[in-house]
Amino acid sequence: MRTELEYELAPELPKKASAPATKQNTQLLLIDLDEGIHCARLMSWNLRALDLNKLRAEIAGLHTPGNPPAVMMSMRGLDSLPSSCLGTFAELSTDLERIGGILVLYNLPKELTKVIKKTKLDRVIQTAKARPQAKKRVLAAKKKYAELTQVRAA
Numbered sequence: 001m002r003t004e005l006e007y008e009l010a011p012e013l014p015k016k017a018s019a020p021a022t023k024q025n026t027q028l029l030l031i032d033l034d035e036g037i038h039c040a041r042l043m044s045w046n047l048r049a050l051d052l053n054k055l056r057a058e059i060a061g062l063h064t065p066g067n068p069p070a071v072m073m074s075m076r077g078l079d080s081l082p083s084s085c086l087g088t089f090a091e092l093s094t095d096l097e098r099i100g101g102i103l104v105l106y107n108l109p110k111e112l113t114k115v116i117k118k119t120k121l122d123r124v125i126q127t128a129k130a131r132p133q134a135k136k137r138v139l140a141a142k143k144k145y146a147e148l149t150q151v152r153a154a
Contacts, residue, residue: 025043026058027054027058028042028043028044028047028051028058029041029042029059029073030043036142037072037135037138037139038062038069038070038071038072039071039072039131040059040071040072040073040074041074041076042073042074042075042077045077045078045079046079046080047078047081047082047085049082049084052084052085052088056088059071059096060092060095063099063101068096068100068101068145070138070141070142071101071102071104072104072128072131072135072138073104074107075105075106075107075112076107078108078109078112081112086115086119086121086125089103089121089125090121090125093124093125093126100145100148100149101141101145102126102137102141102142103125103126104126104128104134104137105125105126105127105128105134106127106128106130106131106133107129107130107131108127
């Protein structure tokens with residue numbers, strides 16, 4: 001509760017009118033826009049089950065009509081991840097895919113990668129070892145979505 005008030009009362013920095021904003025800081029994520037891809041990084045090394053609704057809202061807030069969000073999220077430095085978070089990432093991935101978006105998690109700890117593969121969540125949650133691989137997956141998904149929308153329009 002206290003941290004929410006601190007974020008609300010924090011003074012906003014003046015924005016430059018000439019350059020479009022490519023970086024966003026939310027309560028849980030640092031988001032950078034790179035070639036139409038949202039590159040997100042967790043601000044904390046622990047993701048709690050209480051933060052899941054905020055995380056979902058922050059990623060869903062990246063959606064604009066006609067331009068579904070393509071998100072690569074770095075999980076570097078993550079200490080632990082509750083099982084409920086895996087379920088949320090699975091739901092979020094499915095929801096984004098329905099509207100033509102994608103969520104790719106990369107730099108996952110080895111233990112977490114093993115859990116995702118054992119539980120067969122790798123069929124739903126897109127993962128990559130490093131940033132270049134994640135970017136390739138996101139660009140491929142964006143290209144596929146663009147082709148589908150062109151076919152539907154024709």
